[in-house]
Amino acid sequence: MARAISTRRKWIVTVIAWAIGLAIFFPVLWTILTSFKTEGEAIASPPSFLFFDWTLENYQTVQERSDYLRHFWNSVVLSLGSTLCGLIIAVPAAWSMAFVPGRFTKDILMWMLSTKMLPAVGVLMPIYLLCLNAGLLDTKVALIFVLMMINLPIIVWMLFTYFREIPGDILEAARMDGATMRSEIIHVLVPMAVPGIASTLLLNIILAWNEAFWTLNLTTVNAAPLTQFIASYSSPEGLFYAKLSAASTMAIAPILILGWFSQKQLVRGLTFGAVK
């Protein structure tokens, strides 16, 4: 039915969609392109799009001048550390809520969600002072803890919704077949839970990597991750576009790639399952 029209329509939609998609992506693309230009070409008028002398010099300068690798390492430690600690605490909790729901399970889940609604700025002073007095300002330990706490409700919720999807019948069937508790967990439960746990891990690494309020307020030098590293370019140094672009590209590349793998988790994790 109406084949010809639908093919033409498909082409029109294709052109519009690509144009809009590229427009939205353009700031990212432009940053990546600029990172390979010389400073002169970065501010050239008219701007050069693809035909310029590609150079890796900016990447080298950024690393030498502001020690990208140290900040990168801090970002990795903070986001991985906070996510893993969160998982260790959240997996048993989500597990028991999903498989042994009690009278208060729903209330507990809703209450956990409510802690996520607490604006960071409402608890900034005490956390800042506690860190200051304990000598934990600008340390990774403090930040791992804070990042873990702000993401813990999301971790519990995501895991809970994944675990709920594991059918209880399968567990009972395994038990009927004479599986021991141990083999039930290792051979039946874990394989079914791994995708959910991996998704949760992925989304939380992204959230922790990009979190800026706490990292900007609680770190200066030693524990400073990439958010802080980039913020240092807000000084006149940011006017060196090629270097700013190289630094930016290096800060967003890992998470951009991870992010593309976790689109579905994004919907699930950030809406707490309210949109399916």
Add this chain to the structure above:
Amino acid sequence: MATTHTRAAAKIMMSPAVILLLGWMIVPLAMTIYFSTLSYSLYNPGDTPFVGWGNYQYFVTGPSFWPAMINTLWMVGGVLLITIIGGVLLALLLDQPFFGQGIVRILVIAPFFVMPTVSALVWKNMFMNPVNGLFAYIAKVFGFAPVDFLSEIPLLSIIIIVAWQWLPFATLILLTALQSLDTEQMEAAEMDGAPAVSKFFSIILPHLSRAITVVVLIQTIFLLGIFAEIFVTTNGGPGNATTNLTYLVYLEAIVGQDIGSGSAGGIIAVVLANIVAIFLMRMIGKNLDI
């Protein structure tokens, strides 16, 4: 099926998460409330007399409070307006069959993964800069005078930057909701020869209303806390033009080292966020069956 034994085990497994979150919520919040009643400056830490509502009064009657509240509302409202309308249109577009759907989807989602400090700096310098920015170049090509975005229209500029970051989120959620639309109903409407506009208003939009509400509520929670974008672009200025509530508390507490008044501001932010949160929690709670 659950025995007393497993119930007890479940409670033990749950307790670390519950205790930690309870502590995380109660301890700092109680401290903030306590600090908000003290005259407490880090420049003068030994002496912290009780002042009751004094800090609240000081914070609320300060010259920056109302501008900050109004800016907060503009930022939340402006970004919501752009992302919801844009998100619905984009979701409708991406839901159509076309070539390279997967790739375009990836392009559209990308801004959400760009860390806020990066997107703010890139927009500020490479696009909105009145001398070397791309927008200035485009304006010159068409014979217009370039706009100095962050000093002439600072609030709108921040709204544009933040909207760019949140448009993917709205699009993704709305697209997910759109894909769960009952195709039979659409086909029936098609058979009846319903025009696209009426299909949109009588079938699609009602179906999306729930997703739109969720997007509004979740984004509001995050948008009330916009910080990094202001921190690296305008520092709240010029004047108070881009100071929102979160940034004002930061200025009082961290820059001004006035813990008392910063705490009072923090509590006001908590109250504001809670008003939104109550609606959000109701929506999600309704959806949760245990």
